[in-house]
Amino acid sequence: MHHPSHPRPSALVPAGAPRYDIIIVGLGPAGATLARLLSPRLKVLAIDKKSGGAEGGFRKPCGGLLAPDAQKVLARFDLALPARVLVSPQIFAVKTIDADARRTRCYQRFYLNLDRHRFDQWLISLIPSRVEVRKDACLKSLVKTGAGFDVTWHQDGADFTASATHVVGADGASSAVRRALYGGRRGIRHYTAIQQWFHDEHAGPFYSCIFDSDTTDCYAWGLSKDRHFIFGGAFPPKHCRERFERLKERMKAxxxxFGAPLRTEACMVLRPSGLFDCRTGREGGFLLGEAAGFISPSSLEGISYAMGSALTLSKILNGNNRSPNRTYFLRTLPVRARLFLKNLKVPFMYFKPLRRLVMAVGVKSIRMADAPETR
Ligand SMILES: Cc1cc2nc3c(=O)[nH]c(=O)nc-3n(C[C@H](O)[C@H](O)[C@H](O)COP(=O)(O)OP(=O)(O)OC[C@H]3O[C@@H](n4cnc5c(N)ncnc54)[C@H](O)[C@@H]3O)c2cc1C
Structure with a gap:
């Protein structure tokens, strides 16, 4: 893609190509929320490589847990979650396994267990019809011009081009918009998330969080969802598949x-570590949600940050702000500070001796009741 600091005239765009105020790339929680909140005064196009149907097409690999922070953002929008988005069962505790110390503790949690694909589709269904939504549409190129951006996408076997004053990258961890705006420099720590789906063969449903320094310095999870069991983890990219299989083997103890996997999915996941890891965009281009690096480095929770950053940007783009990039950068400072502070929590979860101590003491853990005798 073309670097935005060397603008080209809009000569590449065919005559008569549509012009928008804003083009949003990506309709995950970040992009779909922004598309819903933008003023009717703005002419908006939103493209996403996901297909329109409930099944098939691209699916975001995700644990599908809606954390209290994300529930709070939905509450701010006065939105109530339809039951069809929830899965069975809802789980009230996380079983935390320190595989290094061979210790397990349970902690109370207030997550909602969701079907992530249905959640995304529900958010898209809330976008008003005045926003032009193109599904199955994959960004092909983004070029900075004197008057904004030229955006080309591939859809139904053909390429389409439009121009816009602003472009918003809400296209997730491996954001092509981020690469285009910053000349390919990712500049942020990243992992490969691998997740497999199985028929659930456990005696009872559970949610588990696993720390195993032999296979990853991040974490892994196991989760029951609609009679399936999802097992996944975030691994350093090198030998990630082998690390995943090794962890599976270890978890049998x-x-x-694990039966035969029904589905294997993988994607990049970001893990910001410094105050300046997150990128909010430049020169009329903006980054939202995980494309900006807004994701918790301790828990990898990202849905609340995706929707929250969309709310912040919508307020700026809906007003007549003269320096929207600068304002967005400043208004997201608290988020960046919060993410940075979350790094202070990281040693207690990821540094072996500290975690061992925390789990041995059992701070905030639940004392489990004995199972009733069966005879
Ligand atoms: C395995 C895993 C488990 C996770 N579990 C949780 C969890 O349980 N709870 C939680 O809160 N967070 C979780 N996260 C983090 C969370 O999924 C993300 O932070 C969140 O989805 C970010 O939202 P987003 O809208 O910024 O990006 P995304 O949800 O990634 O959405 C990006 C959108 O852009 C589209 N797109 C991408 N590239 C293009 C392109 N070139 N052209 C057109 N469209 C494009 C995609 O189709 C997608 O719809 C998890 C992440 C991973 C990887």
Whole structure:
């Protein structure tokens, strides 16, 4: 893609190509929320490589847990979650496994267990019809011009081009918009998330969070969802598949059951570590949600940040702000500070001796009731 600091005239765009105020790339929680909140005065196009149907097409690999912070953002929007987005069962505790110390503790949690694909589709369904939504549309190129951006996407076997004053990259961890705006420099720590789906063969449903320094310095998870069991983890990219299989083997000793995988999914996941890891965009281009690096480095929770950053940007783009990039950068400072502070929590979760101590003491853990005798 063309670097935005060397603008080209808009000569590449065919005559008569449509012009928008804003083009949003990506309709995950970030892009769909922004598309819903933008003023009717603005002419908006939103493209996403996901297909329109409930099944098929691109699906975001995700644990599908809606954390209290994300629930709070939905509450701010006065939105209530339709039951069809929830899965069975809802789980009230996380079983935390320190595989290094071979210790397990349970902690109370207030997550909602969701079907992530249905959640995304529900957010898209809330976008008003005045926004032009193109599904199955994959960004092909983004070029900075004197008057904004030329955006080309591939859809139904053909290429389409439009121009816009602003472009918003809400296209997730491996954001092509971020690469285009910053000349290919990712500049942020990243992992490969691998997740497999199985028929759930465990005696009862559960949610588990696994720390195993042999395979990753991040974490892994196991989760029951609609009679399926999802097992996934975030691994350093080098030898990630081998690390994943090794962890699966290790988890059998903790009672995990894996039959033949029904589905394997993988994607990049970002893990910001410094105050300046996150990028908010430049020169009329903006980054939202995980494309900006807004994701918790301790828990990898990202839905609340995606929707929250969309709310912040919508207020700026809806007003007549003279320096929207600068304002967005300043208004997201608290988020960046919060993410940075979350890094202070990281040693207690990821540094072996500290975690061992925390789990041995059992701070905030739940004392489990004994199971009733069966005879
Ligand atoms: C395995 C895994 C498990 C996770 N579990 C949780 C969890 O349980 N709870 C939680 O809160 N967070 C979780 N996260 C983090 C969370 O999924 C992300 O932070 C969140 O989805 C970010 O939202 P977003 O809208 O910024 O980006 P995304 O949800 O990634 O959405 C990006 C959108 O852009 C589209 N797109 C991408 N590239 C293009 C392109 N070139 N052209 C057109 N469209 C494009 C995609 O189709 C997608 O719809 C998890 C992440 C991973 C990887």
């Amino acid at each position: 903790f009672g995990f059951c």
